[in-house]
Amino acid sequence: MQKLKVDLAERSYPIYIGSKLLDSPELYAPHIQGQRVAIVTNETIAPLYLARVKAALAEYQVTEIILPDGESYKNWQTLQLIFDALLQEQHDRKTTIIALGGGVIGDMAGFAAACYQRGVNFIQVPTTLLSQVDSSVGGKTGINHPLGKNMVGAFYQPKAVVIDTQTLSTLPERELTAGLAEVIKYGFIYDPQFLTWLEENIHFMLQLDEQALSYAIKRSCAIKAEVVAQDERESGIRAILNLGHTFGHAIETEQGYGNWLHGEAVGAGMVMALYMSKQLGWITAQELQRGVTLLQTAKLPVIPPPSMRAQDYLTHMAVDKKALDGQIRLVLLQGLGRAIITADYSRDLLEQVLNTDYKILVNNHIA
Numbered sequence: 001m002q003k004l005k006v007d008l009a010e011r012s013y014p015i016y017i018g019s020k021l022l023d024s025p026e027l028y029a030p031h032i033q034g035q036r037v038a039i040v041t042n043e044t045i046a047p048l049y050l051a052r053v054k055a056a057l058a059e060y061q062v063t064e065i066i067l068p069d070g071e072s073y074k075n076w077q078t079l080q081l082i083f084d085a086l087l088q089e090q091h092d093r094k095t096t097i098i099a100l101g102g103g104v105i106g107d108m109a110g111f112a113a114a115c116y117q118r119g120v121n122f123i124q125v126p127t128t129l130l131s132q133v134d135s136s137v138g139g140k141t142g143i144n145h146p147l148g149k150n151m152v153g154a155f156y157q158p159k160a161v162v163i164d165t166q167t168l169s170t171l172p173e174r175e176l177t178a179g180l181a182e183v184i185k186y187g188f189i190y191d192p193q194f195l196t197w198l199e200e201n202i203h204f205m206l207q208l209d210e211q212a213l214s215y216a217i218k219r220s221c222a223i224k225a226e227v228v229a230q231d232e233r234e235s236g237i238r239a240i241l242n243l244g245h246t247f248g249h250a251i252e253t254e255q256g257y258g259n260w261l262h263g264e265a266v267g268a269g270m271v272m273a274l275y276m277s278k279q280l281g282w283i284t285a286q287e288l289q290r291g292v293t294l295l296q297t298a299k300l301p302v303i304p305p306p307s308m309r310a311q312d313y314l315t316h317m318a319v320d321k322k323a324l325d326g327q328i329r330l331v332l333l334q335g336l337g338r339a340i341i342t343a344d345y346s347r348d349l350l351e352q353v354l355n356t357d358y359k360i361l362v363n364n365h366i367a
């Protein structure tokens with residue numbers, strides 16, 4: 001087992017990474033205060049993993065909260081089901097919420113933990129690649145609004161993150177690929193050597209090679225922990241973790257939550273961000289091609305939905321959480337491995353990026 005730390009003074013917490021960690025009582029126990037635990041999961045994950053987590057928590061009184069599955073349920077109505085169950089079972093302030101599932105469960109259970117009786121302990125037990133490399137770490141919690149992605153939420157850190165890499169063995173291929181988008185993101189924004197490693201190893205990850213997966217998870221969590229430790233509430237550098245997301249969130253919202261998976265939308269969104277960086281002269285055509293090729297090798301979509309017009313993007317981008325005083329700030333690259341957040345681009349260029357036919361761009365081999 002590997003152990004990393006998210007260093008946030010009194011809110012610091014460990015990330016445990018290893019195989020079969022779901023079954024380890026000693027990983028949960030130090031982070032549980034009282035005798036009561038509520039496990040929040042969904043109807044897909046419960047039959048696969050709930051019994052094992054419950055067995056590891058045999059000494060506690062456990063409430064199971066099993067939600068419907070899907071991004072389209074990351075909303076008020078589903079959040080309310082968590083509060084209903086906690087109140088019906090008379091959970092008090094010493095209860096601990098355990099999020100067992102992917103990013104949808106983690107974001108919702110974390111938000112419920114932030115709100116329930118003004119805040120109770122919570123532990124992240126992520127079971128998708130995306131949640132193991134990204135959403136379980138850093139304390140962004142929340143739900144979607146029909147008019148915008150993750151628009152209602154709170155920064156609320158877990159007490160621990162328990163990553164059992166073996167859970168990935170049951171993950172559908174499309175979900176694995178969606179997780180790869182966030183892994184590749186870390187290479188683009190922060191670590192050129194990791195990017196090269198990914199180019200050499202992405203096919204091993206697609207084959208569920210344990211060694212490759214656990215290295216990528218560890219490196220991704222380490223980068224995320226490093227960034228979050230510098231800027232917990234995204235007043236500056238943390239925004240680099242949003243590469244591709246301003247475009248991607250517009251795609252997810254416009255297409256209807258769940259039709260494009262988050263990772264898929266981020267994949268296409270990163271192509272748009274890289275293309276814009278190239279048009280600004282900040283990365284070369286060869287570097288753009290390198291990025292697109294890696295995303296394609298990971299089997300991610302690199303062409304945004306052809307039905308979406310510039311105005312569709314602009315409507316959603318106007319409410320992006322990084323927008324300041326009506327200015328859309330974007331995460332762009334100044335070289336592979338180096339990201340900046342900027343509003344220093346012309347409206348004409350943004351519209352050109354939104355109006356580009358990416359099918360033609362990609363098929364013509366950019367370089």
Ligand SMILES: NC(=O)c1ccc[n+]([C@@H]2O[C@H](COP(=O)([O-])OP(=O)(O)OC[C@H]3O[C@@H](n4cnc5c(N)ncnc54)[C@H](O)[C@@H]3O)[C@@H](O)[C@H]2O)c1
Nearest residue numbers: 044102103104105127128130131134135140167170171262
């Ligand atoms: N908080 C953050 O920092 C952050 C970061 C990135 C993404 N997110 C959010 O995370 C969400 C996406 O998360 P996701 O990609 O994990 O999607 P998800 O939570 O919808 O999970 C994907 C699918 O896989 C199923 N599943 C989960 N684990 C499984 C397993 N081990 N075996 C078989 N099936 C399994 C789920 O039931 C679901 O159907 C989005 O809402 C996104 O906005 C949040």
Ligand SMILES: O=C(O)C(=O)C[C@@H](O)[C@H](O)[C@H](O)COP(=O)(O)O
Nearest residue numbers: 134138140149150238241242245321
């Ligand atoms: O942790 C962060 O910070 C991120 O931006 C990680 C993203 O991958 C993630 O999708 C996050 O939920 C996006 O946050 P938002 O503030 O743009 O909704």
Ligand SMILES: [Zn+2]
Nearest residue numbers: 182245262266
């Ligand atoms: Zn994301």
